[in-house]
Amino acid sequence: MPRCRPCWVSDRALTGLLAVGLIATLILGAAVGPFALSPATVLAVLAGERSDPQAVAVLLNIRLPRVLAAAVVGAALAAAGAAYQTVFRNPLVSPDILGVSAGAGFGAVLGILLGLPVMAIQMLGFGMGLATVGLVIGLTLALRGGGQVLMIVLCGIAIGALAGAGISLVKLLADPEQQLPAITFWLMGSLAGAKRADVAAALPALLIGILPLLALRWRIGLLAMGDDESRAMGVDAARLRVLVIACATLMTAAAVAMAGVIGWVGLMVPHMARLLTGPRFDRLLPAAILIGAGFMVLVDTAARTIATLEVPLGILTAVLGAPVFVWLLAKGARAWSE
Amino acid sequence: MIHLRLLTAALLLAAPAVAQDRIVTDATGRAVSVPADPARVFAAGPPAATLLYTLKPDAMVGWVTASKPADKPFLRPQAADLPALGRLTGRGDTLNLEVLLSARPDLIVDYGTVNATYADLAGRIQDQAGVPYVLIDGSFADMTEGIRRMANLLAVPDRGEVLAAYTERTLADLDALLAGIPQDARPTVYLARGPEGLETPARGSINAEIIERVGAVNVAQAETRGLATVSPEQVQAWAPEVIITIDRDFAANVGTMPEWQGIPAVKNGRVYLAPAAPFGFIDAPPSVNRLIGLTWLAHKLYPDAATGDLRAEVARFYDLFYGVRPDDAALSALLGE
Numbered sequence: 009m010p011r012c013r014p015c016w017v018s019d020r021a022l023t024g025l026l027a028v029g030l031i032a033t034l035i036l037g038a039a040v041g042p043f044a045l046s047p048a049t050v051l052a053v054l055a056g057e058r059s060d061p062q063a064v065a066v067l068l069n070i071r072l073p074r075v076l077a078a079a080v081v082g083a084a085l086a087a088a089g090a091a092y093q094t095v096f097r098n099p100l101v102s103p104d105i106l107g108v109s110a111g112a113g114f115g116a117v118l119g120i121l122l123g124l125p126v127m128a129i130q131m132l133g134f135g136m137g138l139a140t141v142g143l144v145i146g147l148t149l150a151l152r153g154g155g156q157v158l159m160i161v162l163c164g165i166a167i168g169a170l171a172g173a174g175i176s177l178v179k180l181l182a183d184p185e186q187q188l189p190a191i192t193f194w195l196m197g198s199l200a201g202a203k204r205a206d207v208a209a210a211l212p213a214l215l216i217g218i219l220p221l222l223a224l225r226w227r228i229g230l231l232a233m234g235d236d237e238s239r240a241m242g243v244d245a246a247r248l249r250v251l252v253i254a255c256a257t258l259m260t261a262a263a264v265a266m267a268g269v270i271g272w273v274g275l276m277v278p279h280m281a282r283l284l285t286g287p288r289f290d291r292l293l294p295a296a297i298l299i300g301a302g303f304m305v306l307v308d309t310a311a312r313t314i315a316t317l318e319v320p321l322g323i324l325t326a327v328l329g330a331p332v333f334v335w336l337l338a339k340g341a342r343a344w345s346e
Numbered sequence: 347m348i349h350l351r352l353l354t355a356a357l358l359l360a361a362p363a364v365a366q367d368r369i370v371t372d373a374t375g376r377a378v379s380v381p382a383d384p385a386r387v388f389a390a391g392p393p394a395a396t397l398l399y400t401l402k403p404d405a406m407v408g409w410v411t412a413s414k415p416a417d418k419p420f421l422r423p424q425a426a427d428l429p430a431l432g433r434l435t436g437r438g439d440t441l442n443l444e445v446l447l448s449a450r451p452d453l454i455v456d457y458g459t460v461n462a463t464y465a466d467l468a469g470r471i472q473d474q475a476g477v478p479y480v481l482i483d484g485s486f487a488d489m490t491e492g493i494r495r496m497a498n499l500l501a502v503p504d505r506g507e508v509l510a511a512y513t514e515r516t517l518a519d520l521d522a523l524l525a526g527i528p529q530d531a532r533p534t535v536y537l538a539r540g541p542e543g544l545e546t547p548a549r550g551s552i553n554a555e556i557i558e559r560v561g562a563v564n565v566a567q568a569e570t571r572g573l574a575t576v577s578p579e580q581v582q583a584w585a586p587e588v589i590i591t592i593d594r595d596f597a598a599n600v601g602t603m604p605e606w607q608g609i610p611a612v613k614n615g616r617v618y619l620a621p622a623a624p625f626g627f628i629d630a631p632p633s634v635n636r637l638i639g640l641t642w643l644a645h646k647l648y649p650d651a652a653t654g655d656l657r658a659e660v661a662r663f664y665d666l667f668y669g670v671r672p673d674d675a676a677l678s679a680l681l682g683e
Contacts, residue, residue, distance in 0.1 A: 043583040062582065062608035069604040070579045125595070126541055183411070184433075185392075185630060190540055193575050200577045201542045203605065316567065317548070317574035 019291055022284060026298035030079070033305040037075035038067070040313055069204065077202035077210070077266060078308035079301040082273060084214050084263040086300020087293060088256035089274030090281065091221055094232050094289045095252050096157055102275035103260040105161060106253065107168030111140025112264035114174040117191045121178050126201065130209070130265045136171075137261030143167055145250060156246075160253075196320030197270035199308050206266050213262030217255040221293060228252055229289035270304075270321045272329030277303055279336050370499060373483040374465035380478045381452045383501040388446060388477075390434040390456035392631035393484050397457045397493070399425055400509060400634055400667045402500045407431070407449040417624035419676060422669045434471060443475055451477055457496060457633065458484035459552065484633065486555045490514050493634060509634070512666060516637050523644060523651055524561040533647055535562045536586035536611065537628065539573070543589075543596040543606070544581075548574045553629040556636050560643040562588070578605035585610055588647060589617040592628055618646050621680045624668065638663040642681075657681070 039050055043066045053060075053067045088103040096105070103109065115136025119129030147163045148156070175195070182188045221228065227248060230238040235245040260274070277300040278292065285291040304321075307328065311319045367379045387405040389395035395410050403425045412430035413421060431449060432441035434456070446454075454471065456464065460483050472479040482495050490513045497506020535557050539545040547553035549564045550571035557564040565584035568574040582605075589611040591597050597619035600606050611617055620627040620639065627639030641659050645652045657677050665671035672680060 041583075042577070042580045065604065065608045066579055066582050069607070070577070070582065074577075074579075123541075186539065189545060189573050189575075193545075198575065200544055200575055312577050312579065315569050316580065317569055317576055318544075318580075 019285075023294050023298070026295055026302070030298050030302040030305075033302040033309075034075055034079065037078070037305045037309045038072055040309060041066070041071050042313065042316070043071075073204045073207050074199050074202045074308065074312070075305055077199050077207050078304045080207060080210050080214050081199070081263040081267045081270065082277070082300040082302070082304025082307075083297045084210075084217065084259035084300075085270065085274040085304070086277035086281070086296040087218050087221060088260045088263075089300075090278040090289070090292050090296040091228065091252050091256040092274070093278055094228060094292070095249050095256075096161065097232055097234070099279070100275070102271070103256060104168070104271070104274070106144050106164035106257065107140045107171055108137045108257050108260045109264050109269050110168040110171035110175065112137030112261050113195060113269050114140075114171040114178070116194060116265065116268070117175055117178045117182075120187055120191050120194065121182050127205070127209075130206070133265035134213070134261050137264055138257060140167055140171055141253065141257040141261075145253065157249075160249075193318075193320060194268045195322075197268035197322035197325075198311070198318055198320050199267050200312070200318045202266065210262045210266045213258050217257075217259035217262075218297065220251065220255050224248070224251075225290040225293050232287070232289065267321065270325055272325040272333070273300060273304060276325075276329045276333050276336070279333065283336065283339070370480060372468075372480045373460045374468065374481050376465070376469065376481075378472070378478045378480050380480060380499065384453040384499070386449070386451045387453045387455060387500065388431065388449060388451035390454055390479075391458055392433070393633035394455050394457035394482075396625050396631055396633035396635055397484075397496050398455060398500070401493070401497050401505055402502050403669065405500065407451050413624065416622075420624040420664060420668055420670050420672065420680075434467065443471070447475055447477075453477065453499075454479040455482065455496065455499065456480070457482045457492065486559055486632075486636070489634065489637070490517070509667065512663075513634070513637055516640060520560065520640055520644060523648065523653075527561065527648055527651055531648075532562050533587040533616075534565045534584070535588045535590060535647070536565050536581060536584060538589050538591040538596055538600075539593060541593055541595045543591060543593065543600060544578065545573055545575050547629070548572065552632050555632065556628055556639055556643065557590075560640055560647060562643070562647050581606070582609060587611055587614075587616065590620055590628060590643070590646075591617065592620050592622060592626060592630060594619060616646075619682055621682070623680060634667065637667075 039047055045063055045066060049060070049063050050067060053064055058064055085103055092101045092103055092105060093099055112133040116129050116133030119132040124132065144160065144163045144167050147167070148159045151159060179188060179191055182191055227243050230241050230243050231245055231248060238245045278296045281292055281295040281299050285295045307321060307324050311321055311324055366382050368382055369377055369379050371377050385405055386407050387398055387402070388407050389398045389410065392410045398406055403422050406425055406428055408429045408431035410430065410433045413426050418426040431445060434441050434454070454477050456468065456479070460481055464481060468479040468481050480499055482492055482499070484492055490510045493510045493513060494506050497503050537546050537554055537557065539547070546566045548566045548568040548570050551573065553573065554564050554566070565586045566574060566576070568576070587610050589600070597617060600612055600617050606612050621642070622630065625631065625633065625635035627636070627642050629636065638660060642656065645656045660681065661671055661677060
């Protein structure tokens with residue numbers, strides 16, 4: 009299939025190139041920040057030098073966990089977006105489609121309203137994100153839509169709207185002096201408070217979500233052909249679809265619980281990847297993961313360096329995402345339709 | 347003609363003695379007809395509610411937000427249990443006008459920022475509800491004048507004079523103290539809010555005004571004059587010598603949070619939790635409650651130069667302004683000692 013992707017580079021070389029690019033963004037992310045650390049100091053600390061306790065604290069407790077958190081969030085959102093787009097056979101689908109962001113958002117703002125500790129806020133967000141999608145799938149099954157795409161999406165819209173109403177209610181009840189700014193900022197997405205413990209908590213969810221997707225990526229790709237065709241190839245479309253949704257939801261909920269609501273990444277990055285790989289999911293997924301991680305690290309680096317105050321990630325991804333997305337559409341409308 | 351005007355003016359000035367409406371000009375330049383002796387007053391926002399409580403607690407019809415259990419021991423019993431009615435100013439809650447009217451206020455007062463939005467809001471509510479609505483400038487620099495104006499409006503000029511005199515003396519004492527402290531001996535301060543301590547009022551924000559008034563340097567210079575969210579790395583880069591926080595959790599945990607280690611304030615044990623009952627020392631609300639915050643900050647920021655007994659001063663302030671003198675145990679709990 010020579011037309012599926014540019015012929016000048018093999019799959020393996022492309023993955024290698026993207027991995028190198030990701031490592032470059034990680035190094036850039038570690039090297040810059042508002043606390044002045046020379047590249048030599050950064051390298052020395054990374055190499056095990058411990059003579060300057062403040063440099064060690066800044067680099068190992070603040071900057072590196074945050075860079076890694078950005079990579080995890082970007083990889084999770086991009087992989088989830090690619091999976092959702094393939095499963096629903098629709099290029100306009102993003103990981104929010106089944107209400108996971110709204111559900112996780114509702115859980116987290118509820119945690120802020122109740123004045124819970126930060127870790128509990130994140131766990132509540134994670135749990136509510138999963139519960140929302142669980143409710144959507146359960147509702148679909150109860151309505152005998154059994155894994156039908158349209159039924160799942162419509163239930164997702166309904167439950168997502170409920171969660172959105174819950175968020176509005178919490179905002180109304182929140183203390184406007186202290187809780188409301190925190191809620192508003194959280195809903196715009198940020199990694200300002202990312203810690204080692206957060207990365208350690210989110211990483212297992214990412215791996216549990218991403219490994220089955222990688223292992224089953226050929227079968228999942230068949231879903232894009234439609235239920236009848238994939239059944240002819242020996243794939244139970246409805247069951248596989250629910251598995252993919254579960255994996256993608258797990259990753260998205262973990263990302264939203266840690267970083268807040270960050271739009272556009274899950275929608276846009278799969279399209280960027282598709283330009284390089286073509287629409288086949290087995291090629292698309294690894295590229296989307298690597299591009300998503302690198303993209304998020306770059307955006308977060310901008311978020312913490314372009315101004316003294318933290319720029320919410322959701323604002324940056326939208327400002328960057330909308331024009332890039334239009335450009336991608338103009339340039340690569342072919343890539344999806346083929 | 348001139349005589350007639352003088353006569354009218356004299357009558358107007360003498361008006362508090364008789365139950366007759368007066369015309370006052372508020373901070374936005376609106377001429378408002380108000381009762382001679384307002385008996386049921388609604389405060390439009392938390393700063394106004396605090397000032398109203400200190401001047402004429404018997405005239406309050408409610409609070410903006412309900413008093414917390416921790417606040418009640420420091421409030422006059424008859425005022426502590428007044429209902430929460432909501433707010434007319436600022437972000438968030440909006441008061442239902444019918445709720446406002448069912449509290450039967452004869453005057454609405456606001457104390458705080460004066461701008462076109464608030465002026466417009468005042469005019470609209472007054473037209474809609476038919477209750478006179480008066481705005482008084484609540485800036486820190488004008489605090490003494492603000493107290494006097496509010497006291498005259500509420501027809502308690504004597505009470506206002508007592509509080510204004512205390513305010514004048516406190517500010518004069520502070521200025522005398524600051525005159526002896528060179529610029530390089532004034533600490534850099536970071537104001538931490540939120541459980542993570544990452545929300546901070548930037549320089550120029552009304553929530554950080556007190557830091558500038560007490561002569562210290564607010565490290566948070568950002569692209570906003572409001573509340574900024576920053577990263578721990580940014581705080582590390584600012585390297586504040588003192589951290590003032592209003593969040594109990596943050597104050598308790600900052601010593602063990604890895605991303606806060608190495609900051610001079612944390613290293614030297616100069617993280618202070620500002621008392622918050624019944625009103626905050628730093629802001630929350632930005633009203634006359636900040637006066638005792640000034641004294642407290644002077645003792646925390648300039649421990650060698652500050653004179654006087656902080657505990658005694660806090661007790662005197664609470665007695666004078668809030669009408670409740672805290673005993674030793676209450677003082678210790680309040681000040682976290």
